Amino acid sequence: MSFVSPEFALLCLLFLPIYWSLAEHPRAQRGLLIASAYGLYATWVPIFALVLGAYSTVVWGLGRWMERVGPRRLPLVLGLWLAGSFLFFLKYYEFVRETFQALLQHTGFVSLLPVLDGVTPVGVSFFTFQAVSYLVMVGRAPALARSWPDVLLFLSFWPTLFAGPIWRAEQFFAQIDEQNPARRVGRPRQAWLALYLIALGLVQKVVLASWLSAQVVDPVYKFPDHYASVSLAAAMLGYSLQIFLDFAGYTLIVTGLALLLGYRLPVNFRQPYLARNLSDFWTRWHVSLSSFIRDYIYIPMGGNRLGWGRTQLNVLLGMLISGLWHGANWTFVVWGLLHGLGVVVQNTAKRLGMPAWPRWAAQILTFVFVSVAWVFFRAESVPQALHMLQGLWDSPAGFWLPEQLQWWGLLGVAALVWGLSPRALWWQRQSVAGLARLGPWLGAVLLALLLCVVLYGAPEGVPAFIYFRF
Numbered sequence: 001m002s003f004v005s006p007e008f009a010l011l012c013l014l015f016l017p018i019y020w021s022l023a024e025h026p027r028a029q030r031g032l033l034i035a036s037a038y039g040l041y042a043t044w045v046p047i048f049a050l051v052l053g054a055y056s057t058v059v060w061g062l063g064r065w066m067e068r069v070g071p072r073r074l075p076l077v078l079g080l081w082l083a084g085s086f087l088f089f090l091k092y093y094e095f096v097r098e099t100f101q102a103l104l105q106h107t108g109f110v111s112l113l114p115v116l117d118g119v120t121p122v123g124v125s126f127f128t129f130q131a132v133s134y135l136v137m138v139g140r141a142p143a144l145a146r147s148w149p150d151v152l153l154f155l156s157f158w159p160t161l162f163a164g165p166i167w168r169a170e171q172f173f174a175q176i177d178e179q180n181p182a183r184r185v186g187r188p189r190q191a192w193l194a195l196y197l198i199a200l201g202l203v204q205k206v207v208l209a210s211w212l213s214a215q216v217v218d219p220v221y222k223f224p225d226h227y228a229s230v231s232l233a234a235a236m237l238g239y240s241l242q243i244f245l246d247f248a249g250y251t252l253i254v255t256g257l258a259l260l261l262g263y264r265l266p267v268n269f270r271q272p273y274l275a276r277n278l279s280d281f282w283t284r285w286h287v288s289l290s291s292f293i294r295d296y297i298y299i300p301m302g303g304n305r306l307g308w309g310r311t312q313l314n315v316l317l318g319m320l321i322s323g324l325w326h327g328a329n330w331t332f333v334v335w336g337l338l339h340g341l342g343v344v345v346q347n348t349a350k351r352l353g354m355p356a357w358p359r360w361a362a363q364i365l366t367f368v369f370v371s372v373a374w375v376f377f378r379a380e381s382v383p384q385a386l387h388m389l390q391g392l393w394d395s396p397a398g399f400w401l402p403e404q405l406q407w408w409g410l411l412g413v414a415a416l417v418w419g420l421s422p423r424a425l426w427w428q429r430q431s432v433a434g435l436a437r438l439g440p441w442l443g444a445v446l447l448a449l450l451l452c453v454v455l456y457g458a459p460e461g462v463p464a465f466i467y468f469r470f
Contacts, residue, residue: 016260022185030153033261035351037156041122048121052156055086059131060151067145076139080132087128090120095328117415123162127155129292134169136296146173159254159261163247165268165288175263185262192435192443196428197256201452206250208413212242221378224388232391239378240371241413244273247286271421273370276362278342281370289325293318312347316340326377331385335376342369 015036022029042049062079069075134154138145146154154172175185188194220227220235227235251268258265268287275281280288298318304311316337323336357365372389379385435443 012257019261020187026186027149029186030149033158033348034149034152034156035152037158037161040154040158041161044122045119051121053152054168055131056152056155057148058082059134059155060146060148062135063145063151066135066138067142071139071143071401076135079135079139081127083131083135087124090124092324092328121174123164126164127161128168130155130160132296133167133292138171144170144173146310150176157258157263159258159263160265163250163268164256164286165251165254166292167266167288168292171265171266187262189259189262189264190432191260193428193432193449194256194259195443196432196435197252197259199447200257201249201252202451204245204252206249209242210243212238212245212413217242217378221384221388224384224391227391229394233389235315236371236375237414238386240273240367240374241417243374243377244269244417245413271424273367273417274421275366276357277366278339278358278369279465280469281366282339282343289322293322293325297321299332308347308351313343314344315347319343322367330382331379334382334385335373338373338376342373392457 019029019032022032038049040055041052054249059079062075062082066072066075066079134151150173154167154169157167157172160167161304192244199303215236217235220231221239224232248269256263267460270287271285272281272285275284298314301314301317302310303314306314317340319340321336322339323332323334325337326332356362374383375388376382379388436447438446
């Protein structure tokens, strides 16, 4: 069930009052939250809920084992190996098998690896990384092991279950354990901000990202030979905006929903297209993933402590893992390596003492690099991505304007994203304060009108969230 479907909105209207009414009974409330998460997850494929329940139980059991034996390496190593193996066989086994088979064909041998035919659970990458954060937390401090219901809730918290943000275990449980008179878990927190974020996220995802997908991006990527070079460039720019509006819009929606449940989600976007270099970009884009890879992969590999050359290798490996995390396809491998090489080049230039670019030029150069790399992220194969890039030079010049508004509409969306980004937090504060001054009734009417505009402006067949695939 999609988070932007009318059915989901109706369920929220029915669920939230019941949930809030149990605020004085935290166990019952958490039980309701767990049951609703598993029910929602089962609407995709019923067996997904069984897999998640069994997986969560194993993670909980490993945590209890660590609690009993103390800070020993074996339970943590076994837990991390099981989590990694679970993710590998569900998401990457077939990719490795097919790659191995293709390599053997050139030697005359045949691979005997069996074919695994199954459906990968939605959001498996997200809840696996959250399980890793829990195991590492308990491995470092066994006394922090949690009860079975707590682990079930952490790994199934439905605002983040399908596409993140990736939540650290210590952040999540600190909110549950918060002990003060103003404890808000289980009660709506900053309700006007929550509603503002949900409304803004719906505009970004349902209207802007969906329009870019249907009108600018998908037609060109489907038949790149039919379009001129400017149209190819417009599709590349359009996808850069689409993926940001889609994923950032989704994050705004689930952040608002979490606030209504009484939880604060980690920040996942900080105006990424205003980054001055690639390192800056990765402190702004999908922050929960980039910080996870930094803390749980890059630093354990040695980080920047083993010399300059080893640091660059660690950067490449970290970005390669980031690419593979997004999907079992060579396009994601190339995308990750491009970003890794870009950071290495940036570090090399800094080491050589090369002069810094002006801020505006650095932002444009970074955005262009990121947009070119997104071509591999969006394409179905590496040859298709290379064909798209080659078309920038080989295709004839000319505009693609079947409705005479596509190009200007794309420029308008680009100007909106770039123009509002530096003042996004200011607009947010002003908008929330304005809604609060209107009072509950006028504010509710205004938000209802905005939602009607969103539904009216949305194209038919709103595409699924891009990050549901990961």
